[in-house]
Amino acid sequence: MPASATTSRQAPVAALRFGRLAAMGTVAALILFAGVWGSWATAHNVMLTKGRETGTIKVTRCAEDTCSGPFTPGSTGARARASAEIAHTVAVRKGQTYTVVVKPGTDEVVRSGPAGVLYSWVPLGGALLLASVVVAGGLRLTRVAWVLAGSGVALLTAAFLAL
Structure with missing residues (x-):
C-alpha cells in the first residue's frame, strides 16, 4: 500500500x-x-476591603432568603446602620454576630475573614x-x-x- x-x-x-x-x-x-x-x-x-466599610452584624431576624440585624462599624468612615441584610445560608444563624464587609452603595453585607473568603x-x-x-x-x-x-x-x- x-x-x-x-x-x-x-x-x-x-x-x-x-x-x-x-x-x-x-x-x-x-x-x-x-x-x-x-x-x-x-x-x-x-478580599479587597481597602476603603470599604467593615464591622459586625448581630442577626436578629431571618426570612427565607435573607437575615438582618444592626450593623456596628469597625472601620474608619463606616456608619452604623439600624438594619443590614446578609444572605440566609446554613452558616448564618439568628442571635449570632458575624464580621462583615458592606457592599458599596447598599445595606447588604457579606462575611469577611477566612470564612468569608473561602465561602x-x-x-x-x-x-x-x-x-x-x-x-x-x-x-x-x-x-x-x-x-x-x-x-x-x-x-x-x-x-x-x-x-
Missing part, C-alpha cells in the same frame, strides 16, 4: 481528534471561567470538580483532572470547615 493512501486515511482521524480536543478544552475553560465569575461577585468585596470561592470549587470530569473524559488528561478535582475538594472542604 502506498504511503499516500495511509496518510490520507489518517487525516480525518487527526482532524476529529483535534476537534474533540478543541471542543472539550473550550468547555473546560468556560466552566472554570464561570466558576471564577460566579465567585468574584462576592470575593472582590471580601465566596465555593462556586469555583464546584467548577473545578465539574471541569475535572470534562478534562478526564474529553481531553484524556487524567493527571490534570485529578489535580483539578483535588483542588475543588480541598476548597469545598476548607469552606465547610471554616463556616
Whole structure:
C-alpha cells in the first residue's frame, strides 16, 4: 500500500481528534471561567476591603432568603446602620454576630475573614470538580483532572470547615 493512501486515511482521524480536543478544552475553560465569575461577585468585596466599610452584624431576624440585624462599624468612615441584610445560608444563624464587609452603595453585607473568603470561592470549587470530569473524559488528561478535582475538594472542604 502506498504511503499516500495511509496518510490520507489518517487525516480525518487527526482532524476529529483535534476537534474533540478543541471542543472539550473550550468547555473546560468556560466552566472554570464561570466558576471564577460566579465567585468574584462576592470575593472582590471580601478580599479587597481597602476603603470599604467593615464591622459586625448581630442577626436578629431571618426570612427565607435573607437575615438582618444592626450593623456596628469597625472601620474608619463606616456608619452604623439600624438594619443590614446578609444572605440566609446554613452558616448564618439568628442571635449570632458575624464580621462583615458592606457592599458599596447598599445595606447588604457579606462575611469577611477566612470564612468569608473561602465561602465566596465555593462556586469555583464546584467548577473545578465539574471541569475535572470534562478534562478526564474529553481531553484524556487524567493527571490534570485529578489535580483539578483535588483542588475543588480541598476548597469545598476548607469552606465547610471554616463556616
